[in-house]
Amino acid sequence: MTNIQVENLRKEFSGESGTITAVDDVSFTVEDGEFVCIVGPSGCGKTTLLRCIAGLETPTSGSIQLGGEEVANVPPQHRNLAFVFQDITLYPHMKVWQNISYPLKLSGHSKDERYEQAREVAETIQIGELLDKYPGDLSGGQQQRVAIGRSIIRSPRAYLLDEPMSDLDAKLKKEMRVELQQIQREVGGTMTYVTHDQEEAMTLSDRMLVMDDGEIQQYGSPHTVYHEPNNAFVAQFIGSPEINLLSATCPNGDARTVKVDESGWRIGTGIDEEVPEEVMVGFRPRHTTVHRDGSGELEGEISLVESVGDEGIVYVDSDVGELRSVVEIEDNPVREGETVGIDVERTYLFDREDG
Numbered sequence: 001m002t003n004i005q006v007e008n009l010r011k012e013f014s015g016e017s018g019t020i021t022a023v024d025d026v027s028f029t030v031e032d033g034e035f036v037c038i039v040g041p042s043g044c045g046k047t048t049l050l051r052c053i054a055g056l057e058t059p060t061s062g063s064i065q066l067g068g069e070e071v072a073n074v075p076p077q078h079r080n081l082a083f084v085f086q087d088i089t090l091y092p093h094m095k096v097w098q099n100i101s102y103p104l105k106l107s108g109h110s111k112d113e114r115y116e117q118a119r120e121v122a123e124t125i126q127i128g129e130l131l132d133k134y135p136g137d138l139s140g141g142q143q144q145r146v147a148i149g150r151s152i153i154r155s156p157r158a159y160l161l162d163e164p165m166s167d168l169d170a171k172l173k174k175e176m177r178v179e180l181q182q183i184q185r186e187v188g189g190t191m192t193y194v195t196h197d198q199e200e201a202m203t204l205s206d207r208m209l210v211m212d213d214g215e216i217q218q219y220g221s222p223h224t225v226y227h228e229p230n231n232a233f234v235a236q237f238i239g240s241p242e243i244n245l246l247s248a249t250c251p252n253g254d255a256r257t258v259k260v261d262e263s264g265w266r267i268g269t270g271i272d273e274e275v276p277e278e279v280m281v282g283f284r285p286r287h288t289t290v291h292r293d294g295s296g297e298l299e300g301e302i303s304l305v306e307s308v309g310d311e312g313i314v315y316v317d318s319d320v321g322e323l324r325s326v327v328e329i330e331d332n333p334v335r336e337g338e339t340v341g342i343d344v345e346r347t348y349l350f351d352r353e354d355g
């Protein structure tokens with residue numbers, strides 16, 4: 001396996017309606033054996049970035065190195081990278097083992113060799129019993145595994161996966177995530193995995209690269225990205241339920257108390273550093289407490305309770321707008337229409353200009 005080093009990568013598309021910068025001065029490294037998710041909303045440039053690494057797009061400028069070797073002039077088939085894309089393209093008239101070993105056929109291996117290697121790969125990803133079936137007989141998840149099997153049979157230098165699970169249902173997705181991690185451990189692969197699903201990125205990544213509008217917003221471990229978001233975009237995109245974000249002002253850049261613009265509510269932040277005057281104040285639903293006796297910094301009426309297992313997401317119509325909070329569902333859960341107080345335990349401040 002190998003590392004991937006991307007430096008100042010830029011990709012523009014020019015058309016009749018002008019020029020789009022799909023990837024805008026992106027630099028990062030995926031270490032050997034690391035699992036990196038590229039995550040961001042639709043259209044932010046994830047696929048274009050991956051296709052540049054694969055050699056399927058020619059960058060406008062910048063450099064891509066695989067294991068220290070510049071690959072600008074190396075055609076895709078000689079980069080020795082494995083791709084799995086969203087659309088699974090198995091050959092319907094070929095059995096599973098033939099599908100898995102197809103890349104070996106192209107490189108002239110004998111039928112016995114191909115069967116044997118397909119069997120080994122299938123064992124690794126636990127579809128050994130499917131070798132003689134046809135794709136049409138398989139479930140979506142099984143087909144996905146065959147596609148992964150086909151991508152790993154040539155022992156590539158690294159894997160590039162573009163939303164490979166977006167067509168699967170939620171339960172299967174969870175199973176596949178666990179399996180994908182197992183496969184990665186088994187083959188020790190360098191993985192670059194594109195998804196628009198922040199939860200998927202949070203569970204799979206060693207590090208996640210959060211993109212918006214062609215640019216890297218943050219690159220770090222799921223823990224860092226969640227707990228120390230670089231800007232309001234990252235804070236809002238990562239974490240569920242979504243962070244509460246309010247436009248606020250810090251008079252003279254003093255962050256200890258900020259004034260929420262809409263209501264004039266003053267919130268203590270405990271942040272003792274100079275900040276810009278115009279900020280966004282954020283607090284995660286999990287970092288709030290709902291008080292049924294109405295006490296707390298903020299007051300409001302519950303407009304909606306969504307139960308998710310042992311937890312409830314509570315939407316509160318408060319003096320500062322709609323807020324989200326997370327509560328434990330007990331014997332006597334909070335109800336819609338109830339008046340409650342809310343305390344905020346941990347706040348973030350973001351520059352309003354930034355992200």
Ligand code: ADP
Nearest residue numbers: 013020022040041042043044045046047048049
């Ligand atoms: P993502 O995978 O994050 O959804 P893409 O990389 O597919 O985003 O697209 C990023 C931007 O580049 C979008 O604005 C998209 O419309 C544009 N784009 C992607 N591919 C092409 C192309 N071949 N020609 C013109 N524009 C493109």
Ligand code: MG
Nearest residue numbers: 043046047048
């Ligand atoms: Mg895409």
